[in-house]
Amino acid sequence: MSKHGSDTITGFRARFYSKIMSVCGAERVYRQALSLLKPRAHERLLDVGCGTGTFLKLLRANSSIPLALTGVDASDDMLHEARKNAGDISFQYADASSLPFRDKTFNAVVSILALHHMPCEVKKKAIGEIARVLKKDGRVVILDLFRPNTRLGGFFSFWFNLHSYTKGNWEFTIGEIEQNGFIAVKEGTVRGFVGYLVAEYPQGG
Numbered sequence: 001m002s003k004h005g006s007d008t009i010t011g012f013r014a015r016f017y018s019k020i021m022s023v024c025g026a027e028r029v030y031r032q033a034l035s036l037l038k039p040r041a042h043e044r045l046l047d048v049g050c051g052t053g054t055f056l057k058l059l060r061a062n063s064s065i066p067l068a069l070t071g072v073d074a075s076d077d078m079l080h081e082a083r084k085n086a087g088d089i090s091f092q093y094a095d096a097s098s099l100p101f102r103d104k105t106f107n108a109v110v111s112i113l114a115l116h117h118m119p120c121e122v123k124k125k126a127i128g129e130i131a132r133v134l135k136k137d138g139r140v141v142i143l144d145l146f147r148p149n150t151r152l153g154g155f156f157s158f159w160f161n162l163h164s165y166t167k168g169n170w171e172f173t174i175g176e177i178e179q180n181g182f183i184a185v186k187e188g189t190v191r192g193f194v195g196y197l198v199a200e201y202p203q204g205g
């Protein structure tokens with residue numbers, strides 16, 4: 001648990017997190033995020049709740065353009081794993097509800113399977129912080145637990161929903177994204193139980 005009451009991943013779970021995710025077929029989720037993010041040269045990108053850094057490392061490995069990549073997480077143990085073979089990616093300790101960056105720093109912010117680890121009050125602050133650090137022409141890409149729409153999705157969701165913070169996670173997230181003035185430009189699901197959302201500020205807003 002973080003000091004703000006989020007369910008951070010520590011110890012044994014952090015050490016084996018990447019392997020477990022790989023066995024569970026999470027690469028499809030990371031690849032979906034990659035195709036939604038569509039990075040452009042010289043952009044500054046932030047991953048909130050980056051865990052062991054799998055997504056940013058995949059992004060780095062799949063792009064030949066210069067990008068400034070930063071990941072934050074509230075677990076030192078996850079960051080310890082992330083910093084292995086991190087190259088030029090910066091991994092920093094930060095709670096999502098209080099990001100250590102200036103206003104309008106990033107071109108895009110991504111958050112993958114992290115918001116459901118936060119109680120509503122932390123999630124609300126985290127989405128406010130994402131909005132604050134994002135440039136006005138920036139985009140936010142969120143992938144997180146969604147209502148299951150396949151049998152396999154239902155199986156996974158059953159276990160995930162035993163965790164109290166996951167209940168209503170997607171609806172709450174969408175509501176807060178809208179509250180912060182974003183409009184959704186793309187929505188869908190991957191693997192039957194992970195929702196995705198790309199949102200931006202209204203043009204000229």
Ligand SMILES: C[S@@+](CC[C@H](N)C(=O)[O-])C[C@H]1O[C@@H](n2cnc3c(N)ncnc32)[C@H](O)[C@@H]1O
Nearest residue numbers: 006008009049050051074075095096112114117
């Ligand atoms: C299921 S993992 C997802 C990690 C990574 N995004 C991925 O997809 O592999 C959730 C991550 O969110 C982090 N986390 C939970 N609450 C947080 C908070 N309040 N601020 C920052 N990170 C948090 C956890 O420590 C954990 O690394």
